[in-house]
Amino acid sequence: MARHATDADFRTKLQEWIPKLVLSPSIALMLIFVYGFILFTVYLSFTGSRMLPRYDLVGFDNYARLWGLSAWWTAVTNLAIFASLYIFICTAIGLTLAILLDQKIRGEGMLRPIYLYPMALSFIVTGTAWKWFLDPGIGLENTMHLWGWDSFSFGWIKDRNMAIYTIVIAAVWQTSGFVMAMFLAGLRGIDNEILKAAQIDGASNWSLYRRIVIPMLRPAFLSAFVILAHLAVKSYDLVIALTGGGPGRATELPATFMYSYTFTRNQMGTGAASAVIMLMTIAAIMMPYLYAELKEKK
Template sequence: MVDRLREWVPRLVLAPSFLLILVFVYGFILYSGYLSMTNSRMLPSNDWIGVANYVKLFKLKHWNTALINLGLFGFLYIAISSCLGLLLAILLDQKIRAEGVLRPIFLYPMALSFIVTGTAWKWFLDPGIGIEATMHAWGWESFQFNWIKDRSMAIYTVVIAAVWQSSGFVMAMFLAGLRGVDTEILKAAEMEGASKFRIYRKIVIPMMRPVFLSAFVVLAHLAIKAYDLVIALTGGGPGRATELPATFMYSYTFTRNQMGVGASSAIIMLVMIFSIIIPYLYSEMKSGDSK
C-alpha cells in the first residue's frame, strides 16, 4: 500500500498542472489553428474557408514588411548578442579580479522585463530628452541621433535594446561552456607555444558548438515572439517601420477585428519556432544516443 501511494502521489500532484497545460497551451494552439481556417472576424466563427486566410496573409504588404523586419532584426540580434556575449565570457574567463562585480552587472538587464527595457531605451533615444538632448546641453550642437524617429533606422533601435537585454544572458551561457573546457588540453596547447588567440580560435570555440547552438535557439525564439519590447520602444512605428509578426498578429486580431488572419499569422510564427526547436531536439537526441 505504501509503495502504491509513493507511486501515485507524485502523479496526483502533477495532474492539475498537466491538465492546465494541456488545455490552456496545447488546446488553445489547436483552437488557433482551427480559427485560422475560418472566417472569424471580431468573434470566432464556424464558417470554414480552408487556407484562404493564409493566402490572404501573404498578399498583405504589412505581413511581408513584418517578415522582412524580422529577418533583419533576428539576424542582427542573434549575431551581435552571440559575438558580444562570447567576448564578455572570454574576458571574465581570464580570472580577472573584478569578475564577481562585473558578472551580475552584465546579467542585470536580463532580470528586467522587455517592457521596462523598451521604455528606458525609448527615453534614451528620444531626441527631445535622451542622448541627443544631453549632447546638445553639453555644447555639441551638431550631434544627431534620431534613429527612433527615422523610418529607415528605427528597426536598429529595437536591435540595440534587445542586444542590451540579452547579451549578458548569452555571456553566462558561454562562460559556463568555457569553464567546462578541459584545462589539460589548454595547458598542452600552451606548452606547444600556441598563443591565446590561436587556442581560443582553434580549440576552445570549436568545442563550444553545443553552446552556440543553444544560444541560437534561445535568441531565435525571443526574436520571433518579440512583442512587448517593440510596443514599449516604438509601438511598431514610425509608420510600420518596426512591425514584427507578433505585433502584426495582435493588431489584426484585436484592433482590425480580423481574427482569422491574426490566427493564421500566429500559426506561421509557431511553425517558425518549431522549425528551429525540432532540429535542435533531434541533434541533442542524436548526440545523446551516440554517447
C-alpha cells in the same frame, strides 16, 4: 489473512497509480491550454472569423490574404532583420565579454552582475528607458549638443528606415549579458589540460581560442542560438514600449501584427493564421534541439 493480502494488493496498485494521478493535473492543463488551444487557433485560421470566433471553413483564404498584405511582409522582413542582428550581436558581445572576463580579471564579481542585471528587468522598463535615451530632443543627441558636439545627430528612433535598429540596440542591451553568462559557464567547464598542452606546443593566444576553445563551446553556441531565436520571434513588449510599432508601421513584428489584427482590427482569422506561422517558425527551430536533448537523456 486473505483480507490482509487484498489490502496489500490494493496498496501496491495505489502506489502504482499515485505518480500518474499526481502528474495528471499538469498534463491535463497542458493538453487543454497548450495543445488544445493550438488546435483551436489552427482551426480558426481556416475560418472566416472576424471579431469573434466563427466556425465556417474558408480553406486557405486567410493564409493567402496574409501573404498578400504589405503589413505582414513588413513584419516578416523586420523580424528577419531584427532576429539575425540580435542573435549575431548578442553572441558576439556575449562571447567577447566571456573570454575577456575569463582572463583572471580583478573585479569580476563586480562586473558580472552589472552585465547581467538588465535580464531582471521587464521589456517595458527597458523600452521606456531606451525610448527616452534615444529621443533626439532630450536624449543622447541633445546631450552631445549641450556638450558642444553640434553636428552630432542620432535620430534613428524617428526614422522609418532606421527605427528597427533601435529595437536591436535595446534588445541586445537586455540579453547580451545573459549570453555572456552562458559562454562563461561553458569556458569554465573546459578541461584546461588540453590548453596547457597546446600552449607548451607554442600555439599563439589567437589560434588557441580559434582552434581549441571556441570549437569546444559548441553546446553553448547552440543553446544561445535557440534561446535568442525564440526570444526574437516572441518579441512583443519591447516594440510596444519602445516604438509602439512606429513610426508608421516601420517596426511592426509578427507578434504585434497578430495582436493588432486579431484584437483591434477584428480580422481574427488572419490573426490566427499569422500566429500559426509564428508557431511553425519556432517549432522548426526548437524541434531538432528538443529531440536531441531528450534522446541524449534517455
